[in-house]
Amino acid sequence: MAGAGWETGSALWEEAREPLTNNKIPPGALPDKWTHYKNTVPLVSPANKRKFTVIVVGTGLAGASAAATLAQLGYQVVVFTYHDSPRRAHSIAAQGGINAAKNYQNDGDSVWRLFYDTIKGGDFRAREANVYRLAEISPQIIDYCVAIGVPFAREYGGLLANRSFGGVLVQRTFYARGQTGQQLLLGAYSQLMRWVHAGQVRLYPRHEMLDVVMIDGHARGVIVRDLRTGEIRRFAAHAVILATGGYGNIYFLSTNAKMSNATAIWRAYRRGAYFGNPSFVQVHPTAIPQASHYQSKLTLMSESLRNDGRIWVPKKKGDTRPPEEIPPEERWYFLEEWYPAYGNLVPRDIGARAIKKVCDMGYGLPPTGRAVYLDLRDAVERLGRETIEARYGNLFDMYERITGERPPDVPLRIYPAVHYTMGGLWVDYELMTTIPGLYALGEANFSDHGANRLGASALMQGLSDGYFIIPYTIGAYLSQFLREPLPDTEHRAFREAEEQVRARLEKLKSVGGKTPPDEFHMRLGKILWDYVGISRNAEGLKKALSEIRALRDEFWRDVRVLGDVQDFNQELEKANRISDFLELAELMTIDALHREESCGCHFREEYQTEEGEPLRRDDLFAYVAAWEYQGEGKPPRLHKEPLEFEAVKPTVRSYK
Amino acid sequence: MRIRLRVWRQRGPDVPGKFEVYELEDVSPDWSFLEMLDVLNLRLVREGKEPIAFESDCREGICGTCGFMINGRAHGPLKGTTVCQLHMRHFSDGETITVEPFRARAFPVIRDLVVDRSALDAIMQEGGYISTNVGSAPDANSIPVSRWAASRAFDFATCIGCGACVAACPNGSASLFLGAKVSHLMLLPQGGPERKRRIRKMLIAMEALGFGGCSNTYACEAECPKEISVEAIARMYREAWRAMFSHSEE
Secondary structure, eight states: OOOOSSSSSSOOOOOSOOOOOOOOSSSGGGGGHHHHHHHOOOOOHHHHHOOOEEEEOOOOOHHHHHHHHHHTTTEEEEOOOSSSGGGSSGGGGGSOOEEEOTTTSSSSHHHHHHHHHHHHHHTOSSSSHHHHHHHHHHHHHHOOOOOOOOOOOOOOSBBBBBBBOOOOOSSOOOOOOHHHHHHHHHEEEEEEEHHHHTTTTETTTEEEEEEEEEEEEEEEEEEEEEETOOOOEEEEEEEEOOOOOOOOGGSSSSOOOTOOSHHHHHHHHHHHHEEEOOOOOEEHHHHOOSSSOOOOOOOOOOOTTHHHOEEEEESSOOOSSOOSEEEEEEEEEEHHOOTTTGGGGGGHHHHHHHHHHHHHTTTOOTOOOOOOEEOOHHHHHHHOOOHHHHHHHHHHHHHHHHHHOTTSSSSSEEEEEEEESOOOOOOOOTTTTTSSSEOOOGGGGSSSSSSOTTTTHHHHHHHHIIIHHHHHHHHHHHGGGGOOOOOOSSSSSHHHHHHHHHHHHHHHTTTTTTTTTHHHHHHHHHHHHHHHSSSEEEEEEEHHHHHHHHHHHHHHHBBBBOTTTTOOHHHHHHHHHHHHHHHHHHHHHHHHHHSSSSSBBBOBTBBBOOOOBBBBOOOHOOOOEEOOOOTTSOOOEEEEEEEEESSSOOOOOOOO | OEEEEEEEOOOTTSSEEEEEEEEEEOOOOOBBBBHHHHHHHHHHHTTOOOOOOOOOSSSSSOOOOOOOOTEEEEEEESSSSOOOBBBBBGGGGEEEEEEOOOOTTTBOEEEETTTOOOHHHHHHHHTTSOOOOOOOOTTTTTSSHHHHHHHHHHHHTOOOOOOHHHHTTTTTTTTHHHHHHHHHHHEEEEEEHHHHHHHHHHHHHHTTTTOOOOOOOOHHHHHTTOOOOOOHHHHHEEEEEEEHTTTTTO
């Protein structure tokens, strides 16, 4: 099956004949795989580690933790971030917490249960071995973070506190008020600073990676732009790690930071790294609804609020009474009604779809009809105001600053928003992309969350990849190059890559159109939200495809980029990132179109049960879609990595 | 709303800057301050004029990227709020608002409202960490930490490194920033072994990087978007005295 030409007569995609099987999953039973791997992976001696240079791009949880740990091992590490400081990465905004299978609460948790919850939460579209390893590593993450001074919440006895999150029945989430991401990131940042001070890490803030340099088929360096001066520079290494985050910002309105972008992973894709499941985008159920046309972002209200909050709409459509005047019997607690077992704690994809559904049915709150209540008043009665304020006070502050209203006296108004991309660069068990020597960590890869990520698992994955996985797996690659000197940046590959980067930036500037880059970004976001958002269908996706292509043409005819390439130039930075979004958007749409099933976040309206529940088609789509770039204007090639479930049996996900 | 903006424009650290005035009609009270600048910049680009350079990222008050002076106050008039979370409903129709970069000796201007705050990272490099390697940590529950200590440590660890305290301080001091980090780490048992070395090195670095000293004006506390208490500075000095009267090699 190849993509049918619905418009031009040419196929939208091609399909590789052979399945993609080289994922390097170690042999043995599931619980033994990682141990087996660690016991057999080639090691690099301390004397040789000194001779290797590793580039890390990005300083979020994954990048900072990887850079610090590789430096600790003795590698020479070079770190780039486009921020003014490595402490700014968007990991910092994660609110709720981090999961770990510690079973400190004695409520039946275990590595197996965390593994099972994660793979089930991902709707059986992730690799068993990767997910099991993640669960297995999780307790060590907490140990290490406590040791470096992360101030997690504690009980009166002095031991660590936990709470529960969506999609699970145990309390395994560790947290630091509503700022867990900040505290974990500052922990990783502190270690990075430690190794910068020791001279083991060279840090380049305000440097944006614009291309990967390939020599003889291996990643051997990067081209970066110094955002302060506009200077384009070459850096060589023996291996390159991309920890550059997700691409949810492609929707313009999302909970992502304004600068979050896809450029690093998109440039890697264009150099030959496969892109895994690009259409898997998580829409978070509980963000503050959009209030104005020029709104620049959506702010998340942590999922932890669903622990104590109840989601409802008035039973009467268009009821304009203030919420406190609506008696309990006239409120529709639709999540509790539809999913009695999990209630308000259903996974994010299910929650987001349910909220959209009641709003589509006409029950959304006036005036926009695009909001529902998240109400903590019952919890205040049950636990007292003090407890609720202690748990969520800073979230209430944030809500009040944005909306002018203060919970818990009034319920929060919430609506779903794009939050996280499960898709990303395809990586094998060693977190290496299909380009030898090029790794992708954290949200930048596709690996562990399948078609839907559970709450409090992103922080776990980022730190697991950076502190505990890459330090082992990179040795397997580097040990093959013990006598290889650092490549010369005068090598032809470096000169050519630099020329291409420069030409592209000059081209952006030379368009000389009338429209600011941001306008294109807003329009692209609207297309994607409407057709490649919470629910999708073939007709809409095809429409999106032609609209994206038209918008891209218009962009290259009409974008206006002021200022110079060789200068501080924020408009140029934006335009360059948006030009990559305009290409990625097409691949996302093709991926969504090709996957003729509903799984996790990917809800295809054509594939649902009579009750409106998603219909997964394991016989046809139990695989990772890994897309290969084939050149400008050519259809991408689809490689299928079959997902084989040995330890668990894919079931219909039920949270009822 | 109608707003008149006086914005500091400066091309680089060694070029003199000046105020330029922009008139805005139809400002929505629901916009954040930065969204207002976004709209102004869209207009400037359409008119072929250089947009105003300013920095921001998360726009939810946690990354610390944004920050400038609004009517002489770091992050503007609202207590405990970064510029990105400051909404136009807090200003009045017809108001003139003056916007200029954080000014401090240690923060050279890069462009317009963008300043170089890397000196804060340089302070952290001297000791804002616990030197523990990955792989050697004991079980997380093996060392109890009182709920009070963990909570107080968090209060100081919540610093976002925006530099407002430095900009607000008449001496351009980073004492609140430094004090917050030192207090966070000294309140936890894990931070104990390095406390003397940490305070010595970080204080020396702060001075060497061009930050001034503390003269107890409390302007930093008043402007800190995370409302970190000047208790951090008291704790910092206590640490310094404690270190001074200890064995110098410890």
